[in-house]
Amino acid sequence: MAEGRNITDRKRVEAEIAITNEELQRLRLARELHDTTAQALAVLCWNLSFMNQSADVLNPSAREALTESAALAQRCLQEIRTVSYQLHPLELKELGLEAALSRYVHGFTRRNGIQVEVEVASNLGRLPEAIETTVFRVVQECLTNIHRHSGSTTARVRLIRDNSNLVLEVEDAGHGIRDDAPTGVGVASMRERVRQLNGRLEIATQPGGTTINVTIPLSVSE
Numbered sequence: 001m002a003e004g005r006n007i008t009d010r011k012r013v014e015a016e017i018a019i020t021n022e023e024l025q026r027l028r029l030a031r032e033l034h035d036t037t038a039q040a041l042a043v044l045c046w047n048l049s050f051m052n053q054s055a056d057v058l059n060p061s062a063r064e065a066l067t068e069s070a071a072l073a074q075r076c077l078q079e080i081r082t083v084s085y086q087l088h089p090l091e092l093k094e095l096g097l098e099a100a101l102s103r104y105v106h107g108f109t110r111r112n113g114i115q116v117e118v119e120v121a122s123n124l125g126r127l128p129e130a131i132e133t134t135v136f137r138v139v140q141e142c143l144t145n146i147h148r149h150s151g152s153t154t155a156r157v158r159l160i161r162d163n164s165n166l167v168l169e170v171e172d173a174g175h176g177i178r179d180d181a182p183t184g185v186g187v188a189s190m191r192e193r194v195r196q197l198n199g200r201l202e203i204a205t206q207p208g209g210t211t212i213n214v215t216i217p218l219s220v221s222e
Contacts, residue, residue: 026087033084041077048073082107089136097132098124101139101157112147119158127166131216134193135159135168138201141186142170142212150174150210161218168214177205190214 048070055063085107092100098120105116126132139157146155152174160167187203190212194201199216 029087031088033080033087038077038080038084041073041080045070045073045077082111092132092136093129096126097135097159100132100136101159104136104140105143105157108143108147114143114147114152115154116143117154117156119156121159121161124159124161127218130197131166131218134197134199134216135166135214137193138168138190138212138214139170141190145186146170146172146174149177152209164217164219166216166218168212168216170212171209173209176207176210177203 048066052066052070055066058066089100089104091103101118101120105118108114109116127135142157143155146152150172152172154173156169156171158167158169158171160169191201194214194216197216199214202213204211204213
């Protein structure tokens with residue numbers, strides 16, 4: 001019995017280390033984007049805005065090019081900031097899974113026009129960092145796939161917690177996944193993340209919608 005518990009504990013620690021290492025890589029990249037690329041773009045936007053104040057001395061073609069350049073630089077800056085946040089959402093560690101999901105879903109809806117309903121169990125509370133990180137990344141991947149592939153204009157995210165498990169459900173109202181569709185890297189990544197925590201991921205799909213169901217045992221990870 002003790003040997004079996006030791007194996008379980010070792011697997012838990014290995015999973016947490018793997019997840020932590022990946023998140024550290026994401027953090028380094030997010031900081032690099034924020035501290036270098038985003039700052040350079042911010043300066044570029046300011047310079048173009050300053051130049052635009054004297055645009056009346058330019059010919060019409062040059063004024064148009066300047067206006068387009070300013071708009072493009074501003075859009076690139078916003079996209080870099082969005083990517084930086086997605087790589088490392090500060091709320092996830094500081095405020096927890098519910099707060100991080102709320103902000104992410106709000107931004108996702110604003111960017112893509114897909115209405116996402118979020119239902120979170122009242123007893124969710126804070127969870128081990130490895131679980132919160134895994135669930136957040138799975139939701140990210142699911143919503144990205146819904147936007148890219150499903151054709152659905154709505155989605156629903158549910159988080160349920162009982163004494164033994166955390167259950168995540170992500171549903172859409174799209175056209176489903178074809179039987180002959182190849183398994184993407186995103187799905188494989190989600191499965192691996194969940195597997196590391198001794199959880200399981202199931203996909204139910206049909207014309208009219210797809211449901212991703214993830215179950216993670218709390219007793220193993222806490």
